Amino acid sequence: MSLSAATLRSLKHHNYRLWAGADLVSVTGTWMQVLGVNWLILSKTGSAASVGLSLVLQALPTLLLGLWGGALADRLPSRPVVLATQVAHAVLAAVLASVAMSDPASMTPVYGLVLASGVVSAIGGPALGRFGAEVVPREDLPNALALGSVINSGGRILGMSLAGMLLPFTGAGGLFLLNAVSFFAVIASILAMRASEMHRLVHAGENSGSVRAGLAYVLRTPRLLVLLALALVLGSLGRNYQVTMAAMSAGPLDAGAGGYGLLSTVFAIGTVAGGVIAAGRPRLTIGLLLGAALLTSVAQSVSGLMPGMAAFAALILPIAAGAVIIDTTVGTRVQLDSPGDMRGRVIAVQGVVSAAAGAVGGPLLGWLCDELGPRLTLEAAGAATVAATLVAAAALARLSNVRLDRAVLLPVRGILRRAPAEQAAALP
Incomplete structure (x- = not known):
């Protein structure tokens, strides 16, 4: 199999082709709405803190309700739950468009709709993850997740770019309306899928489908x-990195808003590259995760020493690629190493961890940048993640009866030499 065929192998499945196309449209619309909400709130309040509040309201339901969404996903068929949540998202986006077009004097309705959207995502997200795993056979799931990372990165770039161009003409309300329409692409793709080609996961019973279980x-x-x-x-x-890149641009690099925009673009390109690399791997293993985590952490620490914009941007590219490889590998292992009747709840726990990381990490890194400076923050944070990776490698090596040097150094050498994943990974 050639590299291109290996990288795109999930696309040979009819249902995944529909899912990937709908995902690109939906992600594009979602990021158009993100930009529109941020701009609407900022233009009406003049407060960056108000924008931050909307981000908290979006993430909070996942922290509070995500586990119940996972239990629901494990006990109910995924297809109707996903269809219901897509309809709910479309309705909320349409209502948000109506509110924005009425030139509201208060942001309370906007905050309420943002919170409601977060609740729908918290309840429906695990079912969406389960359903995405059912459109491809088990052996192609790692590739499908990696291609999903590419699609998400591409949709983010496309959505933000289109929103920036359309906002002066359509206003925020127009962006919300376009997002509402985008959800019907997902609905149409699900309705067009072949039931005979679905790879359904087993569901939990009444007694084993609880959050506690x-x-x-x-x-x-x-x-x-x-x-x-x-x-x-x-x-x-x-x-x-959105926090530390902004701090570096405004501070040591003296690059201003233009520099921050350039670094954000470089980071986005890196995420696409990372998704393509992950999609081309025959397997996404724990060894690959540890190797990528170690290399990315070292690069993050070194990035704090970079003297100028070009050198800093050059390190941002592999850091972003490594971040996607890490996230895709974690998602793959969490799903493939868990029984089917637990899949929704395990996905939900992973979602809670991700939301907690964003809620804790963003403010923490911002505070450290203010107190220590962005350079020292990058160096210290990179050193901390190196230490965490080594501790995790030691724990996993002990659980798997693998020597620590094989658990970390072999995957690192494999990544640097672009060896096949089977040769580059010490842990299964």
Whole structure:
């Protein structure tokens, strides 16, 4: 199989082609709405803190309700739940468009709709993850998740770009209306899928489908706990680059808003590259995760020493690529290493960890940048994630009876030499 065929192998499945196309449209619309909400709130209040409040309201339901969404996903058929949540998102986006077009004097209705959208995402997100795993066979799930990362990165770039161009003509309300329409692409794709080609996961029974049962499974699975703990540290100290890039641009690099925009573009390109690399791997293993985490953490620490814009941007590219490889590998292992009837709740726990990482890491890195300066913050955060990676590698090596040097150094050498994943990974 050629590299291009390996990278795109999930697209040979009819249902995944429909899912990927709909995902691109939906993600594009979602990021158009993100920009529109931020601009609407900022233009009406003049307060960046008010924009931050909307982000908190969007993430809070996942922290509070995500586990119940996972239990629901494991007990109910995924297809009707996903269809219902897509309709709900479309209705909320349409109502938000109506509010924006009425030139509201208060942002309270906007905040309420943002919170409601977060609730729908918290309840429906795990079912969406389960359904996405059912459109491809198990052996192609890692590739499908990696291609999903590429689609999400591409949709983010496209959505933000289109929103920037359309906003002066359509206003924020027009962006919200376009997002409402985008959800019908997902609905249409689901209705057009072939039921005979679905790879359905087993569902939990009445007694085993509870939140408590899901948490008990996670707590009694040491390997999964180590993965989630590592994801939390990497996500909080190594993923919130929007904060540190802004601080570096405004401070040591003296690049201003233009420099921040350039770095954001470079970061987005890196995420696409990382998704393509992950999609081309035959397997996404724990060894690959540890190797990518170590290399990315070292690069983050070194980035704080870079003297100018060009050198800093040059390191941002592999850091962004590594971040996507890490996130895709974590998502793959969390799904493939968990039983089908627990899949929704495990996905929900991963979502809670991701939301917590963003909620904790962003403010923490911002405070550290103010107190220590962005350079020292990058160096310290990178050192902390290196330490967390080594601790996780030691724990996983012990659980798998693998020597620590094979658990970390072999994957690193494999990544640097572009060796096949089977040769580059010490841990399964």
